[in-house]
Amino acid sequence: MQFADTKWKIIHASRKVFAEKGFHNAKMEDIADEAGVGKGTIYDYFSSKKELFETMIKEMAMGFRKLIQENISEDMDFDEKLKALARVKFEIIKNHKDIENLVFKNFSNFDESLMGWLEKIRNEMLEYFEGVMQEGIDSGRIKDINPKYATLMYIGGLHFLSHYICHMEDADYEKEKESALDTFLSIMFKGLEKKCL
Amino acid sequence: MQFADTKWKIIHASRKVFAEKGFHNAKMEDIADEAGVGKGTIYDYFSSKKELFETMIKEMAMGFRKLIQENISEDMDFDEKLKALARVKFEIIKNHKDIENLVFKNFSNFDESLMGWLEKIRNEMLEYFEGVMQEGIDSGRIKDINPKYATLMYIGGLHFLSHYICHMEDADYEKEKESALDTFLSIMFKGLEKKCL
């Protein structure tokens, strides 16, 4: 484990509190209480509220990236990769809806350096899947479109869909998820494919 | 005009300042300065910072809705309606990227009642286009998929794509916008259509 126990406790607590209340409405005392430590203890591990927030966000972002990487192997075909992405995306949203919002979106009024870091991560991901899309084009199975635009569409559609589905009660979720994924994939792959037949 | 002059000046100023700095980093004084009025004057028109923010957000949301309504007439075909939505969406993002973010996204850590109001507006829009999608299905031109899911995909793809394009310099923008719209529409409509042919 990369961080000491107490540091992890604080990061986890901060994730919960920041997700619930947002950066400005989260009080250091809330986070300390949630972590079961004293207020001052946070400052033994993080120099400021902002540093704690940034550390937490970066941890989450790297966790999401890792999850995606673990679910996609290079011997997969391009369509398998895209389908795996779709499943992982649903997974992430299901488990970390609030934080994923913080990580994925432009909350552009925040610290420049964090925004830059997140942008970089997002662009890396985008470029990776752009490459996957290009594989499809090169293989002749995807029609000749701008792979960046197609990738943005793919991820954007996925994003909105998964958010909608993840609002549902747990009972409905699994069924609806499969149904939504089917719909999504059938439309996307049909739309992308070079010829009909 | 619905509001007095001074009230409008304040709403417009607040839009600019909130968009630039976000709710918590925007100071009432900044807004007063931007509006060219005294700090106290804002309180003659709005009871609090929150009320000002909510008024401004609601104004914007209603403006966006109006813009969409104005660009879609009921005698259009379902596909024309969807294409018109795509163009309007690009327009809105181009002109009000930051605010659109505030309006469209779940900034769920905020006032419940505003969130509820926005949700309602979004759902109305969603349901309207779900109906448009259903028209397409009923007409036999769109395959038999869940129209809500298809609509979410449509809007989500559009959202991500338009945000990406709107980062560009003005010189590139028009060309890229058309190119991106072409790509988007060609994929979506191909993906949605009932048969290949």
Added chain:
Amino acid sequence: MQFADTKWKIIHASRKVFAEKGFHNAKMEDIADEAGVGKGTIYDYFSSKKELFETMIKEMAMGFRKLIQENISEDMDFDEKLKALARVKFEIIKNHKDIENLVFKNFSNFDESLMGWLEKIRNEMLEYFEGVMQEGIDSGRIKDINPKYATLMYIGGLHFLSHYICHMEDADYEKEKESALDTFLSIMFKGLEKKCL
């Protein structure tokens, strides 16, 4: 008057509180209470506790310098100037003992720039009286000693003596002051004079 009323009220209050409690033990709230204003009001006039302290100290230091300048005119003889300095010094210590300590001494653990500023003021004064001493030497009435050393002696002796006398009850003060001044001047001038006779 150089500053607005409220600003002056705060400066005067801060003088009292800083003198009583020292920089670190003085609370902004104490100063606000003493000035009869709210805590936040101080920050409308001074950006920080340190800035308030520095402003106050500089005001005092310039006040002391002004008082000395007003009591010494250039048509005085060198010995009259030195005698006038002695009287003014007693006056200052009597009225502003605590602050004079802050201004005159090296409270070297403080902000570099303030220390530098004070050093400059002190050196200007020192050099002025060094010049006065030199006048005495040039006129043949003071023996040929290093005028800087003689000046330091003069001021140092005065400093300790006046502090001691100013501890006294008001009843004793006037009498003792005259007696101490007599003693001081008789020793200093006798010690400085070129010849006996």
Added chain:
Amino acid sequence: MQFADTKWKIIHASRKVFAEKGFHNAKMEDIADEAGVGKGTIYDYFSSKKELFETMIKEMAMGFRKLIQENISEDMDFDEKLKALARVKFEIIKNHKDIENLVFKNFSNFDESLMGWLEKIRNEMLEYFEGVMQEGIDSGRIKDINPKYATLMYIGGLHFLSHYICHMEDADYEKEKESALDTFLSIMFKGLEKKCL
């Protein structure tokens, strides 16, 4: 040795840190680091920061007193005693300028009991040298002045002069010290003496 080794280490470290940073800016951790012990260890020897500070100050003050006592023997003549004081004073200032400031000055915003203790020490010294001055008067070699005032003058002049000289580079110091002492003593003794001749 009066204190255990560790206790001494801590006292010496605190002297250095307090002198450099002042009471309020010195952190217990700084002192612990300087002493090469853990933060908690300080509390095995001193009940609080204040107690440590007071112990250190008292040690220093007693050291200065001891140094003075060692350099002045009762078989010296009154003028030899005063001259010895002058030399010791330069010595002390040279080696412990910062601390001497803390010990000698009225840092009146501090703990009453420490201030009282220091006052007592200073008064003892003052009274001792007042006695020396009185010896001079009784012997007919010093004119009939208030011996307390003369003593205060003597020490005050010495104080300012030695501080000034001790700012100098080591190369200049020895030469200037002798020159300053000469000036000082020639003025003081000439000023004090009963008759000229």
Added chain:
DNA sequence: AATGAATGAGTCTTCATTCAT
């Protein structure tokens, strides 16, 4: 109606001190 000087509740942050090991 418009203002902006004044306010003080609210929060981050520091650091002397404690105590389990």
Added chain:
DNA sequence: TATGAATGAAGACTCATTCAT
């Protein structure tokens, strides 16, 4: 005896809001 991780009281500072003019 020695430690340093943990604590929380205390205080500087911010800014939405008020109100006398």
